[in-house]
Amino acid sequence: xxxxxxxxxPLARLLHWVMALMVIAMLFIGAxxxxxxxxxxxxxxxxxxxxGIAILAxxxxxxxxxxxxxxxxxxADLPLWQVLAAKASHLLLYGLMLVxxxxxxxxxxxxxxxxxxxxxVQLPALVAANAPLFALLRxxxxxxxYVLFFTVLAHLAAALFHGxxxxxxxxxxxxxxxxxxx
Amino acid sequence: xxxxxSPPRPPLSTASLIxxxxxxxxxxxxxxxxxxxxxxxxDPQRLRPKTLVNALETNSGVHPGFRRNHAKGVCVAGxxxxxxxxxxxxxxxxxxxxxxxxxxxxALPSGNPxxxxxxxxxxxxxxxxxxxxxxxxxxxxxxxPVFPVGTPEAFYQMLKAGAPDPATGxxxxxxxxxxxxxxxxxxxxxxxxxxxxxxxxxxxESYNGINxxxxxxxxxxxxxxxxxxxxxxxxxxxxxxxxxxxxxxxxLVQRLTAGPLRWQLNMTLANPGDPxxxxxxxxxxxxxxxNAGMLVLQGSQPQADGDCRDINFDPLILPSGIxxxxxxxxxxxxxxxASSYLRRAGEVSPLHSxxxxxxx
Numbered sequence: 274x275x276x277x278x279x280x281x282x283p284l285a286r287l288l289h290w291v292m293a294l295m296v297i298a299m300l301f302i303g304a305x306x307x308x309x310x311x312x313x314x315x316x317x318x319x320x321x322x323x324x325g326i327a328i329l330a331x332x333x334x335x336x337x338x339x340x341x342x343x344x345x346x347x348x349a350d351l352p353l354w355q356v357l358a359a360k361a362s363h364l365l366l367y368g369l370m371l372v373x374x375x376x377x378x379x380x381x382x383x384x385x386x387x388x389x390x391x392x393x394v395q396l397p398a399l400v401a402a403n404a405p406l407f408a409l410l411r412x413x414x415x416x417x418x419y420v421l422f423f424t425v426l427a428h429l430a431a432a433l434f435h436g437x438x439x440x441x442x443x444x445x446x447x448x449x450x451x452x453x454x455x
Numbered sequence: 456x457x458x459x460x461s462p463p464r465p466p467l468s469t470a471s472l473i474x475x476x477x478x479x480x481x482x483x484x485x486x487x488x489x490x491x492x493x494x495x496x497x498d499p500q501r502l503r504p505k506t507l508v509n510a511l512e513t514n515s516g517v518h519p520g521f522r523r524n525h526a527k528g529v530c531v532a533g534x535x536x537x538x539x540x541x542x543x544x545x546x547x548x549x550x551x552x553x554x555x556x557x558x559x560x561x562a563l564p565s566g567n568p569x570x571x572x573x574x575x576x577x578x579x580x581x582x583x584x585x586x587x588x589x590x591x592x593x594x595x596x597x598x599x600p601v602f603p604v605g606t607p608e609a610f611y612q613m614l615k616a617g618a619p620d621p622a623t624g625x626x627x628x629x630x631x632x633x634x635x636x637x638x639x640x641x642x643x644x645x646x647x648x649x650x651x652x653x654x655x656x657x658x659x660e661s662y663n664g665i666n667x668x669x670x671x672x673x674x675x676x677x678x679x680x681x682x683x684x685x686x687x688x689x690x691x692x693x694x695x696x697x698x699x700x701x702x703x704x705x706x707l708v709q710r711l712t713a714g715p716l717r718w719q720l721n722m723t724l725a726n727p728g729d730p731x732x733x734x735x736x737x738x739x740x741x742x743x744x745x746n747a748g749m750l751v752l753q754g755s756q757p758q759a760d761g762d763c764r765d766i767n768f769d770p771l772i773l774p775s776g777i778x779x780x781x782x783x784x785x786x787x788x789x790x791x792x793a794s795s796y797l798r799r800a801g802e803v804s805p806l807h808s809x810x811x812x813x814x815x
Contacts, residue, residue, distance in 0.1 A: 408801030
C-alpha cells in the first residue's frame, strides 16, 4: 500500500475553493432577496437562479472527483467524536449542495412559473404545478438553506481549529500549503 | 491504518490558545453577523416582503387560502390574438404568434374576500399569457390610470394610515387625509377617484398596467411603454351598479354565456422625458399608441377551484422581449406577491371549502 496523500488532489482543492465562494455568496444572496422589496430583490433573484444551477452542476463534478481521487486521512489521534462530526458534516454539506438547487428548481416548477435562468434560457419543470407542494418546497428550501449556513459556519470553525489549535495538517490538506515547515 | 505522522507540534501557551480561540470566534461572529444583517435580523427598519403582507393582513384580516390583496375575484380564460403593430417593438412570441392562450382573473382591490362589489370604484384584471415556447407574461392591471404612490415605502405608509385603530377596530378617520396631505404625489390618483364610480360590470372597464416596462425588439432596441386593455363594448352611459354585494361575478358569467368578451391591448409609447420609474405620474399629452392585438375571453370559473387560483400574477414574470423598468414598485410587487403566494399556497384547502358569499 502506497503512502497516504497529505493533500487533496489539485482539482478537488480548486473545486472546493471555487464552490466555497459560490455557496457563501449564494447563501447571502438568498437571505438578502428574501428580505428585500427593493430593486435588490430583482437583481439578487437574477443571480440566484443561474448560480444555483452552476452549483448543482459543479457539485456533481465534485462528487465524481471525490470518488475518483484519494483523500488524505484524518489524523490518527483525532478523538472519535470529532471524526464522526467531520464525516457527518461533510455528508450534510454534499447533500445540501445537491438538494438545495433541486428544491429551488422544483419549487419554481410547483408554483407553475417558467424556470428562467435568464430572459431567454429556460429549464424544464421538475414537477407539475401544485400550490401546496410549492409551499412545502419553498419552506424546505429556506429551512435547509439555514441548515447549510450553520453547517458551513461549523466547517469554517473546525477548519480553523485544525489549522490554529491542533496544527495537524488538516487545514493544509485543503490549502495545499506544506504544514511541515510551520 | 495510518502511517501519516503529524509534524511536531509544540504546545500552545495559555495566552496563545486563548488568542487563537478568540480569533476563530471572531471569524465566525463576523460571518454570522453579516448574514444576520443581510437577512434583516440586525436591520429591523428595513421594509421586507412580509412587512407589506403583514400590513395587508392587519387591514383586511387573515382569510386563509385567499390572496392577501385583491382577495375577491373570478377566473377567466381565453386567448390573445396579436396584431402586427407591436412586432417591430418587441420580439416576444406573444406578438408574433397569431394566438396565445390566456388565463385571467378579475378582482376587487381589497384583502377582504367578502367586500361588497360597490365598496370601491376600482376593479382589477390580471392576465397570464402562456407562450408556445414556454415563456410567460403575467400582468396585473387596474381600472385607475395611475397608482396613488410611487414607492414601496409610501405604499407601506398608506397601508398604515388605513390600519384599524386597536381601540375602535376602525381606521382613525384623520389618518388617511393626513397621509394624502403629506404625499402630494397622490394628487393624480385622488383627482381620478373623485370622478370614479363602482361599475356594474367587469366587462365595461378599461384596465391599466400602470407601471412602465420596456419592449425589446430583435435588434435589442428598447422602447418604454405602459400598457392597458380597452373593452370593445361599452354599456350605455349612466348604467350604475345594482344593489347587493356580489353582482360583478354574476354579470360576468351572464355576459360570457352570451358570447366572448373582447379588449384591445394598447401599448402607449413613452415620449422623451416621460417618467418610467414613477407609477403615480400620468404621461400627459399626445402619445403614439400601438394596437397590439385583441384579448378575447371565452369562459369563467369560480376562483375557489378555477385555473387562476394557483397563479401568482407576479408582474416580473416576463417573456424575452419585455423587460422591467426601474419603477421601484415592480420589484416590491414581485417580492410581496411571492410572500402572499407562499402564505396562501399552503392554505388552498380552506379556500376550496370556504363559503364564498354567505359570510358577511
